[in-house]
Amino acid sequence: MDEVFKALADGSRRRLLDSLNTRNGQSLRELCTELAMTRQSVSKHLAVLEAANLVTTLWRGREKLHYLNAEPINAIADRWINQYDQGRVHALADLKRALEQEPMGEREFVYTSYINTTPERLWQALTDPAFTERYWGVTFDTDWRVGSEMAWLHNGVRIADPEQVVLEAEPYRRLSYSWHSFTPEFARAYEMDPAEVAKLADEPRSKVSFEIEPRGRAVRLIVVHEGFAPGSPLLETVSEGWAELLSSLKTLLETGEPLPQAEPAATASAAD
Secondary structure, X not given: OHHHHHHHOOHHHHHHHHHHHHOOOEEHHHHHHHHOOXXXXXXXXXHHHHHOOOEEEEEEOOEEEEEEOOHHHHHHHHHOHHHOOHHHHHHHHHHHHHHHHOOOOOOEEEEEEEEOOOHHHHHHHHHOHHHHXXXXXXXXXXXXXXXXXXEEEEOOEEEOOOXXXXXXXXXXXXXXXXXXXXXXXXXXXXXXXXXXXXXXXXXXXXXXXXXXXXXXXXXXXXXXXXXXXXXXXXXXXXXXXXXXXXXXXXXXHHHOOOOOOOOOOHHHHHHO
């Protein structure tokens, strides 16, 4: 946690995070222009934020884009803040709420987590029904081959569609698939407003990708959920659901037990 607190202690770095929270996925040039800082200064501050895992970078063609990563703030709140008087950590609590309530980007969600596990174990956790059922409440019916259809099974509901397919599958390194369909059965199972589910069904089909990279004794997991329409209500729901889901995945792999859930949330089912 020391690196996170050190990174947040600098006003310039907080302004960079504020800028990314307002408009995620910016290039170095865009950040320099918006904050009236030299390229060298911005690069140094970004390096500190990346080292603290507060910023994630992804290449889009020849351009390197920067994304705000909520995982360290969530970790502080989950593992540290709750032990102390909330009044004394009001600023961090406000930042956590802002990261959870606001979409992390206009058209995509990006989240980076470091997990004390192996690439093989993490791959199993993403694909094996015995694992996914424990922290997600979802199982997948597929052979995990590129182009194969995959059915989602959640709370007794089977969601199958020819457009729900495996897009990439490189064991222990990368996995990608198209997102599930929003059906009338889905709405009834989770007692959601059929009209709201119909709106979600009208949105473009999105996709999620998992990048797995060994980092010493740990593994870095980057989750990118993209393909949303501008102003997508689904993106906001997904952003909230993924943070909780990935925290539970990390906890399961590191402790053997997922995070406790107060109740099966319809919000999570829509996002997950």
